[in-house]
Amino acid sequence: MFRNRYAQRRHALGLRIGEGCIALIPGNTTRLRNRDVEYPFKQDSDFFYLTGWQEHDALLLIKGGEKPCSILFYQKNNKSTELFAGKSIGPKAAVRIFGFDEAYGLTSADLLYKKVRSITDHAQVVACTSAHTGPFASAVQGLERNGRGHDIKYLIGEMRLIKDAHEIDIMRRACTVSGAAHRDILFLVKPGMYEYEVEAELSRAFRRAGGDPLHAYPSIVASGKNACTLHYTRNSAQLKDGELLLIDAGCELEGYASDITRTFPVSGLWNKPQRTLYEIVLRAQTEAIKCAKVGISVGYLDEVARKFIAEGLLRVGLITAKDPDDAVLRDLDRRFFPHGTSHWLGLDVHDVGDYAWNKETARAERFLSEGMILTVEPGLYVREAKGAKEYKDIGIRIEDDILITRSGPVTLSHLAPKDPDEIESMMQCGML
Numbered sequence: 001m002f003r004n005r006y007a008q009r010r011h012a013l014g015l016r017i018g019e020g021c022i023a024l025i026p027g028n029t030t031r032l033r034n035r036d037v038e039y040p041f042k043q044d045s046d047f048f049y050l051t052g053w054q055e056h057d058a059l060l061l062i063k064g065g066e067k068p069c070s071i072l073f074y075q076k077n078n079k080s081t082e083l084f085a086g087k088s089i090g091p092k093a094a095v096r097i098f099g100f101d102e103a104y105g106l107t108s109a110d111l112l113y114k115k116v117r118s119i120t121d122h123a124q125v126v127a128c129t130s131a132h133t134g135p136f137a138s139a140v141q142g143l144e145r146n147g148r149g150h151d152i153k154y155l156i157g158e159m160r161l162i163k164d165a166h167e168i169d170i171m172r173r174a175c176t177v178s179g180a181a182h183r184d185i186l187f188l189v190k191p192g193m194y195e196y197e198v199e200a201e202l203s204r205a206f207r208r209a210g211g212d213p214l215h216a217y218p219s220i221v222a223s224g225k226n227a228c229t230l231h232y233t234r235n236s237a238q239l240k241d242g243e244l245l246l247i248d249a250g251c252e253l254e255g256y257a258s259d260i261t262r263t264f265p266v267s268g269l270w271n272k273p274q275r276t277l278y279e280i281v282l283r284a285q286t287e288a289i290k291c292a293k294v295g296i297s298v299g300y301l302d303e304v305a306r307k308f309i310a311e312g313l314l315r316v317g318l319i320t321a322k323d324p325d326d327a328v329l330r331d332l333d334r335r336f337f338p339h340g341t342s343h344w345l346g347l348d349v350h351d352v353g354d355y356a357w358n359k360e361t362a363r364a365e366r367f368l369s370e371g372m373i374l375t376v377e378p379g380l381y382v383r384e385a386k387g388a389k390e391y392k393d394i395g396i397r398i399e400d401d402i403l404i405t406r407s408g409p410v411t412l413s414h415l416a417p418k419d420p421d422e423i424e425s426m427m428q429c430g431m432l
């Protein structure tokens with residue numbers, strides 16, 4: 001019935017927004033880096049999800065109702081821009097390949113405004129999803145009526161939260177590429193290398209496997225106490241014997257993100273305090289993953305991880321409390337584990353979709369269901385260690401990407417080793 005998955009998604013959204021409503025979903029525009037050099041172009045995720053269209057400055061219009069209708073407007077190259085950017089796809093091909101009901105290649109924002117205006121004039125509600133600033137997006141901002149943009153954004157977020165078989169297949173492959181890259185790094189890391197050399201190896205692995213030019217996010221390659229800076233991306237330090245190396249990196253494949261973190265010793269051998277803290281984080285992570293089942297709330301995974309982290313912190317003397325529950329209640333673990341345990345993963349690395357955040361209980365109450373993909377990533381970052389100095393400056397995070405299925409959690413990123421003994425033996429092979 002549908003020409004492709006994008007047409008099917010547009011149809012579903014059109015049914016949801018209903019008769020009398022028109023949704024305007026602009027794609028992304030380009031941005032100058034300097035003079036005539038542009039930043040790498042990245043399509044808007046909502047727009048891409050509904051169109052598959054990869055060119056800049058386009059607009060999707062969906063007329064809601066029993067028989068939804070979708071129209072694409074895009075910027076057509078003229079003779080002089082063609083020389084640099086190549087020929088634009090024709091409207092007939094856009095309809096045939098992408099399954100739009102109509103498509104118009106336009107050369108100016110004025111023409112677009114007139115055309116869209118003639119369609120939206122009789123609609124009760126006109127909703128626009130985002131505030132991109134390209135000429136096409138700006139032309140339609142003023143056409144919004146009844147302020148339903150937020151609803152449309154929410155609806156698309158809910159659709160994107162549940163991945164279909166095609167998306168799961170891509171994300172499984174993205175995690176395979178990233179997981180293998182993390183694994184292969186273990187064979188080549190040695191004291192004396194620089195963080196950026198490790199970053200280069202990851203980029204090479206991602207691109208060689210067909211990953212998108214921009215990775216899912218800037219790679220974090222943080223040795224020693226750099227790991228205690230959560231978003232350290234300078235990646236300029238030299239790896240020293242006796243330190244840990246934290247790598248948080250994931251490729252983007254066909255538009256979809258992977259997000260994996262591993263931590264291991266630069267020398268290939270754990271010292272005692274490193275191993276002790278690592279095992280605390282690993283236990284917290286594996287216990288939280290075990291709970292990632294249909295019907296469990298996403299906030300519960302965080303509770304489980306925090307409890308095991310708190311239990312470990314108490315045991316090694318980094319905090320003092322009656323018991324782990326008491327420590328969590330008083331947020332004592334937060335000093336060492338200051339971020340959430342999970343986020344949705346999809347086209348965006350921190351993907352859209354409602355967490356059902358409850359302000360009163362300070363808990364994400366969204367129940368997990370089949371087809372959701374989320375990360376589980378507890379960590380420990382010891383910036384100060386009063387009374388337990390041997391742990392100072394250690395930063396550890398372990399992060400996997402988990403698919404929720406009816407038969408339980410599936411770790412898509414399983415190729416990246418995380419067992420401390422396995423890491424040691426693999427690294428010893430690399431050092432030979």
Ligand SMILES: [Mn+2]
Nearest residue numbers: 259375377399
């Ligand atoms: Mn993450």
